[in-house]
Amino acid sequence: MNLTLGTLLPTNESPSLPAIQTATRQPVTLTVNGVKTELQLAPWTSLLDALREYMHLTGTKKGCDHGQCGACTVLVNNKRINACLTLAIMQEDTQITTIEGLSSLDQTSSSSKLHPLQRAFIDHDAFQCGYCTPGQICSAVGLLNEGHAKTADDVRELMSGNICRCGAYPGIVAAITSVMDSQPTTV
Ligand code: FES
Ligand code: FES
Incomplete structure (x- = not known):
């Protein structure tokens, strides 16, 4: 028998992904290019996704999403890091600089x-x-x-x-x- 999440749960308790994501989001405040912004993020949101998908700072690129290409490099407290390898929630008390903030x-x-x-x-x-x-x-x-x-x-x-x-x-x-x-x- 081929078991899936749907077959393991009673049909009236089948999860709804958007409902899960909404329920688990929490406020996260990021300071990017000198501007402080409060976002509602799931705790597993990477800094890269927070920048691109929630703050629309799409200058930072997603290449591999696994720390292997450097396309997502940003500066955190003036040090370079791969934004795909850190969670946004871990960067609440830092100064983040993206390519948009260098000029x-x-x-x-x-x-x-x-x-x-x-x-x-x-x-x-x-x-x-x-x-x-x-x-x-x-x-x-x-x-x-x-x-x-x-x-x-x-x-x-x-x-x-x-x-x-x-x-x-x-x-x-x-x-x-x-x-x-x-x-x-x-x-
Ligand atoms: S997207 Fe390739 S290192 Fe982050
Ligand atoms: S990947 Fe095209 S300029 Fe570097």
Whole structure:
């Protein structure tokens, strides 16, 4: 006999997924790019899903959802992490920065001013499809904050958690080393 959840429960107690999700949601307050937002989330919601599905910050990408590609890299208290590997509820007292929060307002022109790494990725042609790029840039900001990279080989090694399926690595390394050589970077 083929047993399923439906066959194990009396028919009048069959679960309704939306009902379960609504019943188990709880308030979670996240501070993202300096803005505090209260969400209603199931406790198992990843930070990645909270950002993309509930806050509509879709710059952060979902590649593997298993910590293997780096597409979901964001900064938590200025340190780079994979947003797919942490629960949103665990990040309530942290400062989260996504790719959307890296640029700043240019007071003189009232327009958005790119982060030096965003500018460098453009200048060095460091992407093709762009899917990995937000994660690459956030990871690079974290890398420079760590201060361990001194050479291009260090950059290659310490960025090895961020996969680029287009193979734009030469441009990515050139962009990061250009910023590394010109200034210490903080968010
Ligand atoms: S989506 Fe998080 S590491 Fe791939
Ligand atoms: S630019 Fe396409 S995956 Fe990196």
